Every structure is written in C-alpha cells, then in structure tokens.
Amino acid sequence: MSDVLQNYVNGAWCDSAGGELFDNENPAQRGSVLNRAQASTPEDVDAAVGAAAEAFTHWSRTPVTERQAAVGRFLDALAEGREELARIVSLENGKTINESRGEVDSALLEGRHHLQQMSVFAGESSPRVEGDVTAWEQLHPLGVIGVISPWNYPMNVMCRKTLPALLTGNTVVFKPASFTPGSAVFMAGLFEKSGLPSGVFNCVTGRGSALGNQLIKDPRVRAISFTGSTEVGRKIQIMAGEDFTRTQLELGGKNAMIVLADADLDAAVEATVKAGFGCSGQWCTSTSRVLLFPEIAEAYMEKLVARCEIMRVGDPLDESTSMGPVAGPSQFDGISAAIAKAQSEGARLQFGGVSENADGYYILPTVFDGVTREMSIFSEEIFGPVVAVSTVKNLDEALEWANDSIYGLSSSIFTNDMAAAMRYVREIESGMAHVNIHSGFKTPELPFGGWKESGFGPPENGKTGLEFFVERKAVYVA
Numbered sequence: 459m460s461d462v463l464q465n466y467v468n469g470a471w472c473d474s475a476g477g478e479l480f481d482n483e484n485p486a487q488r489g490s491v492l493n494r495a496q497a498s499t500p501e502d503v504d505a506a507v508g509a510a511a512e513a514f515t516h517w518s519r520t521p522v523t524e525r526q527a528a529v530g531r532f533l534d535a536l537a538e539g540r541e542e543l544a545r546i547v548s549l550e551n552g553k554t555i556n557e558s559r560g561e562v563d564s565a566l567l568e569g570r571h572h573l574q575q576m577s578v579f580a581g582e583s584s585p586r587v588e589g590d591v592t593a594w595e596q597l598h599p600l601g602v603i604g605v606i607s608p609w610n611y612p613m614n615v616m617c618r619k620t621l622p623a624l625l626t627g628n629t630v631v632f633k634p635a636s637f638t639p640g641s642a643v644f645m646a647g648l649f650e651k652s653g654l655p656s657g658v659f660n661c662v663t664g665r666g667s668a669l670g671n672q673l674i675k676d677p678r679v680r681a682i683s684f685t686g687s688t689e690v691g692r693k694i695q696i697m698a699g700e701d702f703t704r705t706q707l708e709l710g711g712k713n714a715m716i717v718l719a720d721a722d723l724d725a726a727v728e729a730t731v732k733a734g735f736g737c738s739g740q741w742c743t744s745t746s747r748v749l750l751f752p753e754i755a756e757a758y759m760e761k762l763v764a765r766c767e768i769m770r771v772g773d774p775l776d777e778s779t780s781m782g783p784v785a786g787p788s789q790f791d792g793i794s795a796a797i798a799k800a801q802s803e804g805a806r807l808q809f810g811g812v813s814e815n816a817d818g819y820y821i822l823p824t825v826f827d828g829v830t831r832e833m834s835i836f837s838e839e840i841f842g843p844v845v846a847v848s849t850v851k852n853l854d855e856a857l858e859w860a861n862d863s864i865y866g867l868s869s870s871i872f873t874n875d876m877a878a879a880m881r882y883v884r885e886i887e888s889g890m891a892h893v894n895i896h897s898g899f900k901t902p903e904l905p906f907g908g909w910k911e912s913g914f915g916p917p918e919n920g921k922t923g924l925e926f927f928v929e930r931k932a933v934y935v936a
C-alpha cells in the first residue's frame with residue numbers, strides 16, 4: 459500500500475480538492491505513521507455524489523444477475539485479499555491478526571448471504587389477476603446511498619451496507635472512519651478490480667464532522683446507512699429527518715450478561731473474555747456489564763481474574779497475542795478516564811487498568827466489581843476492555859438491572875434453567891438475546907440491530923438487509 463492514500467471517485471484515484479492529508483497512525487506504536495490519507499472537503503463529497511448520481515442511471519437498469527455477478531467478483535477478490543487486508547486492519551485498528559481474519563470471514567459470509575438472498579428478493583412478487591385487473595408489486599432502487607462506518611469493524615460493516623445497496627441497484631458514496639482509511643482504500647481497490655462500472659462505488663476519506671453535512675443534506679442522497687456512536691447517530695437523524703432522507707442507524711451499546719447460580723461458570727467466564735475483551739472491548743456487542751447471582755459471585759470472579767492473568771496483551775500481528783492495543787489516542791484517553799472515574803465512584807478494580815507498555819495505546823483486560831446502578835461505569839458505553847460486575851439478588855433484579863439502560867443492542871444469559879432462560883428471552887429489551895452464548899455471536903440470516911438508543915430504522919442482515927435500500931410500487935393494469 460502506498461504512502462499516500464487517495465480517494466476513489468468515478469472510477470479514478472484522486473487527491474482531495476483541498477490538497478490536505480491526515481496521518482494514519484499505528485496504535486501499537488505511538489507516533490508512527492502507516493500512511494497519510496486525504497482530508498477531504500465538502501467539494502470532494504459533492505463530486506462523489508455527482509458521480510454516483512450519474513452512474514445510477516445505468517446501474518439501476520442493469521439486470522440483477524449482472525449486479526450479482528459484479529458483487530460475486532468482488533467477494534472472490536476479497537477472499538483472495540484476505541491475508542493482506544487482515545494485516546492492514548490489524549495495523550491501523552489494533553485488533554489481533556486472528557480477529558482481523560475473522561472480520562474478513564464474517565464479511566464474506568454475510569456478502570454471500572446477501573448475494574443469494576437477492577435472487578429470492580428480486581423474484582418475490584407474483585402478479586395477481588382480479589377480474590380485468592392484473593396487479594403486482596415492483597421494487598425500485600432508491601438512488602445514491604451514503605454509507606458512513608466506524609473504525610472497529612472497518613471492512614465488515616461497510617460490506618454489510620454497501621453490498622445490499624449495490625445488489626438492489628443503488629450507487630454508493632462511502633465515508634470511512636478516520637482511524638481506518640487504509641482498509642477503506644483497499645476495499646475500493648477491490649471494487650475497481652471486480653470491474654464495477656465507474657461511479658457505482660466511491661470512497662472519500664476524511665473527518666465525519668467536516669463531510670457529514672454535505673453527504674446528508676445533498677438531495678441526490680436518498681438514504682444514509684450509518685454505524686457509529688449514538689451521539690453522532692442522533693445528529694445524523696436530526697439532519698436527515700428534516701428532508702425525509704431515509705436512515706438506518708446502528709449505534710452504541712452497554713450489553714449485559716446475566717449469570718445464574720446453576721450456570722456453567724467456565725463457559726460464562728470464557729464468554730466474558732471473548733465478548734468483553736475481543737477487539738479490546740471495542741465491539742458494539744461487547745459484554746460490558748455482568749450481573750451475577752450471589753451464590754456464584756466469588757467463584758466467577760476468581761475464575762475471571764485467573765483467566766485475565768494469562769492473557770497476552772501486545773503486538774496485534776504476533777499470532778500468540780490475545781489482545782492488541784485500543785484503536786487510537788482518543789480511545790485510549792476516553793477509556794483511561796472511564797477507569798479512573800469508576801475508581802473514584804467506588805467500583806473495586808479487581809484486575810487491569812492502563813498497561814505499563816507505553817509503546818502503543820495499551821489497556822489491560824480490566825474488571826471492576828461492586829458496581830452499583832448509580833455509577834457511570836454501569837450506564838455509560840466505555841467501548842474498551844472494561845467489564846463492570848454487579849451482584850443481583852434474583853432473576854427479577856437481574857432483568858430490571860439489565861434493562862436499566864438507554865441502550866438495547868445485545869445481551870446474554872448463562873443458565874441451565876429453561877424457564878429462566880425463556881423468561882429472559884421474553885423480557886430482555888435488546889435486539890439480540892443469547893442463551894449460553896456470548897453477546898457478540900451473530901449469523902447473517904437473522905437481523906443485526908438494536909432497540910432503544912442502540913438503533914433506528916430497519917436492522918441490517920436478516921430479512922430487512924436488502925429492504926432498506928428499495929422503494930416498493932403497487933402496479934395495477936386494466
């Protein structure tokens with residue numbers, strides 16, 4: 459990958475009109491610059507939207523099978539580029555190389571699902587004859603779609619939005635997060651390689667606050683599919699709402715895991731490690747709160763701390779590393795401040811904190827117990843490897859505490875009691891519920907989206923993964 463990353467607009471690689479660049483830092487080595495990317499301007503977004511609007515004229519009329527073939531070639535190129543892309547993701551995001559390979563695999567799985575689903579989706583309408591009237595339902599693509607993605611799953615999230623948008627006949631302007639321009643530019647290269655016509659997919663790097671308005675307020679942009687924080691999602695929704703621009707918002711979380719007295723404790727602890735510290739706690743579906751029944755609280759804590767002690771925190775490219783650095787300086791500062799605040803509010807630090815390894819932005823797997831509902835660590839999304847453990851009296855209290863959140867993205871319960879598990883499934887206020895599985899587990903056939911302030915609009919994947927990107931028309935012919 460070259461030292462200077464360019465935008466990809468109308469099938470060509472180009473510099474920003476403003477001529478400014480920003481540094482893409484390697485979070486495992488403070489101050490080191492992997493490459494520099496275009497600090498684009500609203501003018502660049504305007505050009506990209508113009509190209510996408512023009513390309514829409516022919517792409518929307520391209521037969522579905524040809525669109526599927528193009529997306530199929532993209533997925534083949536993605537499979538071929540797996541190792542190279544995983545390395546780029548690890549270098550700029552800090553997740554371990556195995557986690558990055560897993561991210562590419564997840565994008566492939568979901569992409570192939572969308573590809574197959576498109577055949578069913580396109581053929582679902584059967585004309586009906588009623589007397590002299592023949593009637594059917596027709597699908598139409600929307601137009602230009604703005605895709606805005608976060609840095610934590612820099613390639614998987616963009617694929618989950620972009621591929622359904624392209625398959626249904628829309629064109630895309632993609633604005634990646636500024637921590638991860640390298641993987642975005644690599645993905646744009648794969649679209650170029652797969653022979654997608656010029657202007658169908660465009661990628662413009664830069665700061666969301668500088669480019670967001672232009673993308674969201676442009677009348678040629680018919681929908682915004684956004685994944686990121688609830689704070690930014692709210693701003694986007696307010697802006698888009700004024701013009702009735704369609705939105706799909708996948709937002710923050712504060713996901714709870716409930717552990718009952720009869721649970722398999724080893725499995726519960728493994729799930730906490732996997733979903734609490736995977737990607738350094740930077741999954742939207744990370745387990746960040748644990749609610750323990752009193753009978754097993756001490757045993758669970760002993761096992762969890764023992765498990766944290768053997769985790770290897772370090773270089774994400776080293777195959778034996780279990781947790782890499784967090785994604786960058788703002789992440790590091792925010793998580794460090796949240797840890798200090800939890801201590802000042804009286805939560806007990808049982809393991810972890812800021813790492814002594816100052817080469818990169820390293821935080822250890824961190825566990826607090828004695829967490830009460832009044833503490834900020836109980837309610838605020840930290841988005842780092844920090845697990846807040848509380849003890850609850852019974853299932854009533856566990857469910858009340860789990861649901862005591864503005865968020866409702868994911869959750870889990872560990873128990874062998876079927877009735878308790880089914881009550882949890884009925885009463886938990888979250889878009890994903892897991893019984894004896896960690897909170898990050900997902901499959902593409904089921905919806906991926908949050909309740910309450912964790913999501914807005916139709917969820918990704920599942921039945922609605924393609925639906926978001928089409929208009930429906932009822933046709934009656936006499």
Ligand code: NAD
Nearest residue numbers: 607608609634635666667670686687690708709710711742
């Ligand atoms: P963020 O909200 O800071 O940024 C997300 C994207 O929005 C980036 O591309 C950013 O440049 C852009 N942006 C920032 N300000 C903007 C504005 N005013 N207008 C338009 N775009 C703007 O989030 P982040 O730090 O990249 O990611 C972490 C957050 O994402 C966490 O809250 C996490 O829970 C959430 N997340 C949610 C899901 C999900 O599926 N629900 C998945 C991954 C991450």
